Amino acid sequence: MKKFSVKxxxxxxxxxxxxxxxxxxxxxxxxxxxxxxxxxxxxLAFMSVVYGPIAGALIGFxxxxxxxxxxxxxxxxxxxxxxxxxxxxxxxxAKVLKMNEAEMGKKGLIKFNIGQLVSHVxxxxxxxxxxxxxxxxxxxxxxFAQGLASGISNAVTTAIVGSLLCVAYAATKTKxxxxxxx
Amino acid sequence: xxxxxxxxxxxxxxxxxxxxxxxxCLITWSLAAMTSFYTPLLLAMTVLxxxxxxxxxxxxxxxxxxxxxxxxxxxxxxVLIFLFSPDxxxxxYGTETVLIKLFGPYAITAEQLFYHLNVILKTGCTIPIVxxxxxTTNPSEFAASxxxxxxxxxxxxxxxxxxxxxxxIQREYRDISxxxxxxxxxxxxxxxxxxxxxxxxxxxxxxxxxxxxRIETISNAMELRGFGxxxxxxxxxxxxxxxxxxxxxxxxxxxxxLSFLITFLNGSRYFNPFI
Numbered sequence: 001m002k003k004f005s006v007k008x009x010x011x012x013x014x015x016x017x018x019x020x021x022x023x024x025x026x027x028x029x030x031x032x033x034x035x036x037x038x039x040x041x042x043x044l045a046f047m048s049v050v051y052g053p054i055a056g057a058l059i060g061f062x063x064x065x066x067x068x069x070x071x072x073x074x075x076x077x078x079x080x081x082x083x084x085x086x087x088x089x090x091x092x093x094a095k096v097l098k099m100n101e102a103e104m105g106k107k108g109l110i111k112f113n114i115g116q117l118v119s120h121v122x123x124x125x126x127x128x129x130x131x132x133x134x135x136x137x138x139x140x141x142x143x144f145a146q147g148l149a150s151g152i153s154n155a156v157t158t159a160i161v162g163s164l165l166c167v168a169y170a171a172t173k174t175k176x177x178x179x180x181x182x
Numbered sequence: 183x184x185x186x187x188x189x190x191x192x193x194x195x196x197x198x199x200x201x202x203x204x205x206x207c208l209i210t211w212s213l214a215a216m217t218s219f220y221t222p223l224l225l226a227m228t229v230l231x232x233x234x235x236x237x238x239x240x241x242x243x244x245x246x247x248x249x250x251x252x253x254x255x256x257x258x259x260x261v262l263i264f265l266f267s268p269d270x271x272x273x274x275y276g277t278e279t280v281l282i283k284l285f286g287p288y289a290i291t292a293e294q295l296f297y298h299l300n301v302i303l304k305t306g307c308t309i310p311i312v313x314x315x316x317x318t319t320n321p322s323e324f325a326a327s328x329x330x331x332x333x334x335x336x337x338x339x340x341x342x343x344x345x346x347x348x349x350x351i352q353r354e355y356r357d358i359s360x361x362x363x364x365x366x367x368x369x370x371x372x373x374x375x376x377x378x379x380x381x382x383x384x385x386x387x388x389x390x391x392x393x394x395x396r397i398e399t400i401s402n403a404m405e406l407r408g409f410g411x412x413x414x415x416x417x418x419x420x421x422x423x424x425x426x427x428x429x430x431x432x433x434x435x436x437x438x439x440l441s442f443l444i445t446f447l448n449g450s451r452y453f454n455p456f457i
Binding site: 005007011025026050135145160161165172 | 347
């Protein structure tokens with residue numbers, strides 16, 4: 001706990017606020033009724049790459065819990081935890097694959113998308129349904145179908161929105177060795 | 183837009199409880215409801231939660247929007263369960279009493295209906311309590327209560343920051359969205375899906391890049407004021423526990439233990455009237 005820098009704490013706070021605003025108000029209607037496209041996972045993946053796994057996990061956890069709170073339908077803990085795990089996994093993937101947010105070329109984007117895809121598969125294909133079974137004991141087929149549907153739509157949006165964010169952010173950063181001697 | 187978390191300020195006993203107490207009660211209550219499928223207990227908790235709701239002087243009008251969402255959620259959830267697994271009740275309760283035979287594998291059995299009743303009761307006894315917590319707890323007291331419950335103050339502060347900056351980010355989002363719409367970005371159902379996603383990123387990129395700058399500014403300001411140097415911190419809105427707080431915490435903990443005890447004595451999570 002002592003390793004938290006002030007910047008990480010602020011990033012968690014603002015990140016969770018962004019996650020909340022995007023998840024609550026930017027609902028892009030999809031062709032499937034009652035399923036909204038969740039833009040916030042693109043943001044979450046991006047923030048985890050920039051600020052690390054612990055920040056990512058907490059942004060997912062706090063942001064998702066606040067969304068559930070504000071809708072007032074009870075906190076769906078299994079999915080909140082799945083969001084946190086997603087942030088954590090993407091952050092870890094960024095470390096393992098040595099992603100550098102300041103230089104997002106083609107290689108960086110491929111790494112980013114592999115990382116987010118694997119994390120989505122683990123979260124919505126395994127973590128969310130298994131926790132749902134443990135906590136609420138609903139039919140297994142229904143939970144896996146729900147998990148699969150949201151997993152696919154989340155992975156697609158993360159691929160589009162997250163990649164765009166990474167590229168835009170990298171463009172604002174000064175690259176190493178960008179100075180030339182005249 | 184402003185009253186996002188629907189905090190409703192009214193003089194009632196439940197409003198006067200400290201935030202930390204209400205948070206502990208919420209957690210123990212939902213744990214009790216989550217683990218048990220024991221129908222009499224769930225029924226009692228549902229009745230009790232509506233009584234508490236009445237005690238907090240909340241009116242149906244205050245929360246009609248949320249009640250609508252909740253009803254839609256319950257209906258959708260139950261329809262999905264039935265579609266995917268019409269004989270889940272049979273596999274749980276071990277008997278099969280067909281009431282109405284439908285096409286194919288679909289038949290309405292008494293067990294399935296009873297299972298659905300349990301699922302509805304489970305949501306029915308948690309949602310009013312969550313609503314109660316949301317409507318009677320002042321958001322600014324929430325972070326203080328998290329710290330009180332044992333969450334590290336740095337994380338509590340991150341939650342406080344999130345609550346503080348949600349309105350700001352919302353306003354900024356609206357400004358950028360209007361600016362982009364003035365430039366011809368289409369986000370409604372008229373545009374195709376890919377176009378809508380692209381439009382969303384045209385708003386997201388400025389929003390997030392400006393937020394990154396905001397992170398920089400705030401963390402510098404906090405660092406200058408020496409945040410995170412001490413082992414503890416005090417909260418402006420933190421309060422001490424009163425007698426009523428302790429009583430309600432004890433009651434909710436007892437409820438949770440009762441739920442665990444019933445599950446343990448019963449040998450399973452289910453109340454089975456069919457054997």
